[in-house]
Amino acid sequence: QLQLVESGGGLVQPGGSLRLSCAASGFSLEYYAIAWFRQAPGKEREGVSSISVRDSGTMDSASYAHSVGGRFTISRDNAENTVYLQMNRLKPEDTAVYYCAAVYGTLWYYQPPSITNADEYQYWGQGTQVTVSS
Numbered sequence: 788q789l790q791l792v793e794s795g796g797g798l799v800q801p802g803g804s805l806r807l808s809c810a811a812s813g814f815s816l817e818y819y820a821i822a823w824f825r826q827a828p829g830k831e832r833e834g835v836s837s838i839s840v841r842d843s844g845t846m847d848s849a850s851y852a853h854s855v856g857g858r859f860t861i862s863r864d865n866a867e868n869t870v871y872l873q874m875n876r877l878k879p880e881d882t883a884v885y886y887c888a889a890v891y892g893t894l895w896y897y898q899p900p901s902i903t904n905a906d907e908y909q910y911w912g913q914g915t916q917v918t919v920s921s
Contacts, residue, residue: 789813789910791887796915799877807872807915809887819910820895821863821870822902825883825917834902835885836861836872839895850899855881877919884914 795807809821822837838861839848849861860873870887888908890900900907 791889791910791912793885793887793912793915796885796917798918800921801878801919803877804875805917807885809870809912811868816868817865819889819891820900822888822900822908823872823885824888824905825885827883832905837899837902838863838870839897839899841896848899850902852902879919882917882919884916886914887912
């Protein structure tokens with residue numbers, strides 16, 4: 788069975804940090820670009836960040852929503868079949884369920900996929916809750 792599994796969510800105080808993980812089961816992430824989305828109660832789902840199939844380690848391999856730029860960092864470890872989202876300086880408005888999603892294709896080999904069109908993504912995880920509160 789092909790699936791993505793998120794972990795690492797929890798309750799954190801404002802200004803704190805969390806690292807989310809997105810692990811693939813049943814398939815290799817090696818040829819997939821990955822994105823993180825989030826959905827807060829009563830709000831629409833929004834794209835947070837994405838990373839290309841090949842991570843050059845430069846800014847060209849990743850994209851970020853304006854609201855998280857400079858605070859969140861996406862990375863991938865293909866050997867571990869896992870993508871990470873390091874979240875620093877968390878704010879109450881970051882509270883949401885966070886989902887990872889995967890899209891296959893050489894189109895995203897060196898450039899990150901869009902985080903504005905969730906329909907492009909073929910596989911989705913079940914989500915992990917992040918709550919930022921004092």
